[in-house]
Amino acid sequence: MQYWLMKSEPDEFGIDDLEQSPDRTAHWDGVRNYQARNMMRDQMRKGDQVFFYHSNTAVPGIVGIAEVVREGYPDHTAFDPEDPHHDPRSDPGNPRWFMVDVRFRRRLDRIIPLRELKADPALADMHLVRRGNRLSVMPVTEAQWRHILTLE
DNA sequence: GCCAACGTTGGC
DNA sequence: GCCAACGTTGGC
Numbered sequence: 737m738q739y740w741l742m743k744s745e746p747d748e749f750g751i752d753d754l755e756q757s758p759d760r761t762a763h764w765d766g767v768r769n770y771q772a773r774n775m776m777r778d779q780m781r782k783g784d785q786v787f788f789y790h791s792n793t794a795v796p797g798i799v800g801i802a803e804v805v806r807e808g809y810p811d812h813t814a815f816d817p818e819d820p821h822h823d824p825r826s827d828p829g830n831p832r833w834f835m836v837d838v839r840f841r842r843r844l845d846r847i848i849p850l851r852e853l854k855a856d857p858a859l860a861d862m863h864l865v866r867r868g869n870r871l872s873v874m875p876v877t878e879a880q881w882r883h884i885l886t887l888e
Numbered sequence: 889g890c891c892a893a894c895g896t897t898g899g900c
Numbered sequence: 901g902c903c904a905a906c907g908t909t910g911g912c
Contacts (some may be wrong), residue, residue, distance in 0.1 A: 745898090768896095769907080792898055850899080868905040870897050 739876040740780065741787040741798070741864060742838070751788050751800040751843060760840035761805055764873075765813045766821040768833060772873035777808040777834040779875075786838055787876060787884070789864070790847075797849035798884065806837035845888050858883045 742764060744750065754762050767773055781804060788800040810831035814823040826832035854865045863874040876884075 743898090796899070870906060872897085 737878075738779070738781060738784045739786075739878060739881040740775070740784060740804075741789050741874050741876050742802075743789045743791045743872040745792040746790045747792070750790060751840070754788065754800075754802060754838070755840045755843075757840075761837055763806075763811075763837050764835045765811050767811070767835065767872055768821065768823065769870075769872060772871055773832075773834050775873050775875070776836050780804050780807060780836050782807055785841075785881070787881075791872075795847055795849050797847045797851075797853070798844060799847050800843040801841045802838040803841050804836050805839045808834045808836055811835040848884060848887050852887065853884070856883075856887070 746752075749762070754760065764776070767776065784804040786802040786804060787798045788802050790796055790799050810828070811821075811826075811833040812828075813819040813821045814826035814831070814833045815828055816822055817824075823832060850864070853859050853862065859865055859880060862876070862880055863869055863871060
């Protein structure tokens, strides 16, 4: 069992959207960063647990928990010229971008704000709180995962 | 292969 | 809206 954190802007796709998706499941499309892609394509496994993080919003922070239900497969939105995430360098014969499917598990009892995560010495090594971090998909250690749940 | 210019992310 | 940090692009 592995743990992850995935960022999304709630204006684009928030925890509410995931909960309201068919079967409470959605594909995590639109990631256009190679490090994040590699994790989705090569490392994320069915059953892995995911912190759902809201970015670019009044109180950025962790809002809920999701689960990986389908492992990496090509992100078809890259093939669609009408899609805002279209990338002409990706084609179905040789896809450049990948995504996973995640299913809503639950909302946290409260938002755990970035501000609080940053101030917590137990989380000093977490990718999220390190300077200049821009990864939208990142690994979380089991110790970090457990600790964050105690903050809930 | 270097690196300046540019675009994006995302907190504040 | 600002801007620091960082990734990508493309000329050379």
